[in-house]
Ligand SMILES: Nc1ncnc2c1ncn2[C@@H]1O[C@H](COP(=O)(O)O)[C@@H](OP(=O)(O)O)[C@H]1O
């Protein structure tokens with residue numbers, strides 16, 4: 699798993715470099731059938747990730763947000779790659795730097811390996827079962843990370859929130875949580891900040907897809923946290939035919 703984690707991290711970095719080449723120039727934005735934006739960066743990163751994952755000896759099927767027609771389901775061991783080549787395309791289009799490359803390995807419905815790379819910040823959150831969770835800092839150092847635990851009595855909750863997706867339902871949930879400070883952030887970076895202990899909770903009461911959460915869930919879980927639906931069960935990837943997630947909460951304890 700450690701070797702695979704290193705290989706997948708290198709693939710994410712190559713995809714990140716391709717994204718940065720597009721980011722450095724003016725680019726067009728197309729609107730997909732689900733009315734979300736897509737750019738040449740999404741497509742370039744997707745092509746690199748598909749090519750490189752297919753070249754690995756493991757030969758595991760790939761489900762990507764930007765598509766691989768060959769995908770028909772997990773392999774006989776219940777494994778598949780789950781890829782978002784550019785998570786936070788809205789942030790990419792707004793040029794606020796908060797976007798990531800997400801690559802996860804699913805085994806029997808569980809994310810067992812995850813890489814979340816933020817190309818502009820040159821930071822990656824990576825994890826695998828039996829290996830642990832790490833942040834790769836801008837100097838290329840692998841530093842073990844851990845969630846921070848429940849905040850002390852009287853300390854406000856440090857909440858992560860989407861920049862682009864809020865709702866009255868979320869406001870109610872936060873009222874019930876109690877005193878809190880919200881830090882808005884795009885993409886899967888929200889999970890990474892919880893995994894490294896810099897925030898406590900991220901409630902996502904609104905639509906996301908499997909590829910938005912799987913890699914980051916592997917990181918949070920290996921760092922000691924939880925990613926659970928509102929009834930407390932971990933987000934599950936056993937049915938890739940249904941690509942929408944239920945509402946969920948990321949807890950750093
Ligand atoms: N109506 C919808 N259906 C499915 N996913 C949605 C959605 N609205 C937003 N999302 C997901 O939310 C992600 C962005 O979340 P955030 O605002 O927290 O950064 C998007 O990722 P992409 O940018 O990869 O499309 C998208 O997948």
Ligand SMILES: [Mg+2]
Nearest residue numbers: 782785786910
């Ligand atoms: Mg996404």
